[in-house]
Amino acid sequence: MKTTVFSAKKIVTMNPQKPEASHVAIREGRILAVGSLEEIATWGDYELDERFADKVLFPGLVEGHAHTMEGTLWRYVYCGYFDRMDPNGKTWKGNKSIEDVLASLSAAEALLEDPDAPLTGWQLDPIYLDNKPITRAQLDSVSATRPIGVMNASGHILYVNTKALELAGLMKSGVNHPGISLGNDGMPMGELKGPDAMTPVGEHVGLNRSMTDSDERGLRDFARLCVRTGVTTVTDLAARLEPDGVETMLRVTGEPNFPACVVPLRFFLGLPPKELIPEVARLKKLSTDRLSLGRIKVVADGSIQGFSARMRWPGYHNGAPNGLWYISPEQMQEIYELALAEGIQVHTHTNGDQATQLAIEKLELALKKVPSNDHRFVLQHCQLADRAQFKKMAALKMSVNLFANHHFYWGDEHYRLTVGPDRALRMNATRTALDCGVPMTIHSDAPVTPLGPLFTAWCAVNRLTASGRTQGEHEKITVDEALWAVTMGAAHTLHMDGQIGSIEIGKRADFAVLESDPREAEPEKLKDVEVWGTVQGGRVFAAADA
Amino acid sequence: MPEALPVTIIGGYLGAGKTTLVNHLLRTANGRKLAVLVNEFGALPIDEDLIEAQGDDLISIAGGCICCSFGSDLSAALMNLAELKVRPDQVVIECSGVAIPSAIAASVSLLDGFVPDGTVVMVDAETIQEAAVDEYIGDTITRQLVDADLTLINKADLVSAAHVTQLETWLRTLAPSARSLVAEHGKAPLDMVLGLGANPRESQQMGHADGLFESIALPCPSSLNGEILARKLTSDPVHIARAKGFFVDELGALKALHIVGRRFDISDAPENAPLGIVCIGLKGQFDGDLIRKTASEAL
Structure with missing residues (x-):
């Protein structure tokens, strides 16, 4: 049985009996001992790993309420207001105005080769953008020919362009739904609130029906x-x-x-x-x-x-x-x-x-x-x-x-x-x-x-x-x-x-x-x-x- | 494109009898192919003797009916339904006990190929008035009632006749746009709950085997102002649960008239639709002579 001992600048244990230590021994993926090297050596042979000599070891952090779908969302265009780090470690700049959001979408749009491929964005939060929803017309300025959908930070609102509404059969007058606001022309403005309003359009803008499950x-x-x-x-x-x-x-x-x-x-x-x-x-x-x-x-x-x-x-x-x-x-x-x-x-x-x-x-x-x-x-x-x-x-x-x-x-x-x-x-x-x-x-x-x-x-x-x-x-x-x-x-x-x-x-x-x-x-x-x-x-x- | 599928929404709080009603509808479908969507935790509470085959997502039921469940996404379930090989005649949505029917109807109206066709709210005669003032669910129940086109008073046999009368008065305030009907043991006639089908006269002639309701067919002269007629038929003292039929309007166009409770809808009719309007109502509440007389004033 191999035992690895990590030394560290400091080990913070969250165990009140021994709040700090200099070494921790690991065997079979579990903690065998925590303490000084002398204390740990009582367990027998070990291999000393000093790579963390200038680091602090802390108990692994536990996130008690998250959704793994975030991993999937990073394949879409980040439209949030705050700077945010993606899985690659790249920090995306926050979008501080509607113009920033449209620019982020346009930049991603320019990279798409298939002219019919949908363009999908996420994490838009109009609360920070003068509290106005992004409109169909604004999204049309990114592309009038491919469907575009941008999800609200809550995940419960979707903003779409004209093409997306057309594909879903909703680009018409007479739509009567509390989750769909209409413009002066009687046509949907592009804001879709709630899953029942979002679903008919979602699949046309690259969001499948079971998006809460990460792939x-x-x-x-x-x-x-x-x-x-x-x-x-x-x-x-x-x-x-x-x-x-x-x-x-x-x-x-x-x-x-x-x-x-x-x-x-x-x-x-x-x-x-x-x-x-x-x-x-x-x-x-x-x-x-x-x-x-x-x-x-x-x-x-x-x-x-x-x-x-x-x-x-x-x-x-x-x-x-x-x-x-x-x-x-x-x-x-x-x-x-x-x-x-x-x-x-x-x-x-x-x-x-x-x-x-x-x-x-x-x-x-x-x-x-x-x-x-x-x-x-x-x-x-x-x-x-x-x-x-x-x-x-x-x-x-x-x-x-x-x-x-x-x-x-x-x-x-x-x-x-x-x-x-x-x-x-x-x-x-x-x-x-x-x-x-x-x-x-x-x-x-x-x-x-x-x-x-x-x-x-x-x-x-x-x-x-x-x-x-x-x-x-x-x-x-x-x-x-x-x-x-x-x-x-x-x-x-x-x-x-x-x-x-x-x-x-x-x-x-x-x-x-x-x-x-x-x-x-x-x-x-x-x-x-x-x-x-x-x-x-x-x-x-x-x-x-x- | 085929005509939009009519969707009837059955709402009401837990224990009001929605499941009993759905089973009754499946049992008496009489050739109509119903697609039932249920959302009570995904339970498929269909009486066992009705089930022909059970797949992962779908139950096949005697007479060509089907039943499936939906989770938090009704639109997805309806879109799946639209992709089925065999097209149903009619969709019935059994809401969850805490669902707000108007929200469901609005969602149905967004989907191509579906049209909301009445909201029926089941009422537990014994418990509803207490539940309507409950601190937690009271406002949910009153919101459900406001959305009703028809309220079906269930479990009336468990309370006194005076209580039922009092309940009906109460419902006139709480469900102002609804006609209220008394259902025996959760059972109400199919044509009343779901409407009269594609050919109202045929539905009418199939008879009223359960003897619970009455109907008449109004002849329709050409050049009818449908709106005036519809307003009369949906106003007191006329008591019609549902009506459906076809007429020629003042511009010579063939139109369809739908009435559910106090709500009506006039739309284009399919070609060659037979003229005439069938009105149905519950025995005891339905007065054919009064309807004929009222209608004649509008004709």
Whole structure:
């Protein structure tokens, strides 16, 4: 049995028993020992690897809410407002105006050889571009002859050109749909809101019907982004997990150089609860070291900025009607009860505080029928929960994954428009969650915002919005707390805290290899800590080679 | 291009009886080829004796009907349906218990080859009034009712006659554009729920085996102002659940008239469509003489 010992400038363990060390021994992809070389030598022969002599080894970062489809999206034209790094490590400049967006699209268009090939863009966010949707006429200026579609950063709006509308048969007057705005000429303007408005056009602009599933190349590209951001375990939070998809994921993650452990959650739609739970129990048994199956994702409501989240009184700040349920309360409880009985973990998307309240109440009822001491049910996003709700969650042993990045990207909108000043301050209440004793992690929801747990930690520590305001001073957490959240906190929410999240004997040899110790970073510089790469299951992956 | 497929939307909260109704429609399809789309977690709650064959995505049902489920993307399911070799006569969408029917209808209207043909909302006589004020789902239920062209009051046998009367009054406020009908054990006549098919007179003559509803055929002289007639037929005290037929308008064009509840639609008719308008309604609510008299004022 070969033992490799890495020396490092410093090893930060996240294990309170031994917070720092100089050496770590790896055997069979797991951590054999952490400490001084003398302590480690007691295990017998080893091979000393000093390549990290000037690096800091940190527990591999864990992203508890992302979607692997980001890997696929990078094959389209990046139209976002902020600079963003692609899987190759290239940072694409943000598009600061509609003209920039059109220029990015035109540059990509010029490279297409097939005159009929669609041109696809992603991550457009008109909120930053004077809050005006990009129009059909503007996209026609890029090309009038090939179909063009650009996805909104939310993934729930598509902007298309005239050709795309023609191909879908929608370039006509008399279209009557709340998701399709019409111009003065009575024709669609090119903005398509919601999946039902998007789908008829999507396939003509290069977006297939099951785009939430990343394909093989997308999965590999996404894993390269993980290496660049120090992530060794990443969730795919709403996977359909049909037989083909599971086979693909097993095969690709099983490739010798696949650098991450992927944790796909089975999306709740598609099977009635009585069939869903046994199916997920079956999937759980297929798990490998790099594909951890056997969890369920339930979606309770929509999004706050889309006004489809379910809000308690007094509702939306701008008077919009309450949002939509994506599951009935009865069905939520049925899934909870069946999953508890089978020991299957359920993660529930709740954005609005009414959705959070429903999930709490339904779990409480379910636990009365099916008691469980360690169910690890998690609320995902949970952006508007108040102190009373966090206390109740703690009492029920629920965990939470708060959307710290959202606060930075859309906090100003929430303050101004969606929920108003009072509730904007308490959104993604990391301080309150910890004070109430709720195990907590924070997330990016990539591709909605960029993958990068150190950036996410920075968001929770500083609570800055994109305009530079500190929003919710009292909800800030410390650098140490934020770093715990993106390692042990996330591991807890996945019920993998025995295997990952700290550098500790018996755990998987998963490290983020950093240029400096993030605990010592100035809070406002936490996001700038450089990532050299990762070690995953004892295998070394340099970002430069990814 | 073939005529657009009519799509009937069946909504209503969990437990209101949507599945029972769908099974009843499949059982009484009587030669009409129905394509049923269900969205209750992908469950395909079709009575076993109706199933002829079951594939991965599609169930074949006696009489040429089919049933399939859709997840979060209805448009994709309808587009798949349009690619089937055997063309159905009619599409029935069974909504999820929390779906808003008007959103579904709007989505259907976007797709070439499909046309929304009525929204039927099932009402659980025992529980709906309580559910309509529930803190969590109350507004979902009231939004569903507002969208209804027809409300089907189910489980009326579990409450008193006085309760049903009170419920009907309540529904006139909550579902202002709907006609309300009482369904026995989740069963309502196919022609009422889905409309009268391609040839209304033929549908009418096939008879009303279940004896639950009545119908009349209005003769149509040439040069009819369809809009005036339609307005009369959709206003109180006339109580028509559905009507369909063909007439020649004042410009000599052959037109089709569709009525669902209080809503009507006039469109171009297929060539050689037989003249005449068939009106149907539930026994007890339907007054053929009144309809004839009202119509004659418009003719």
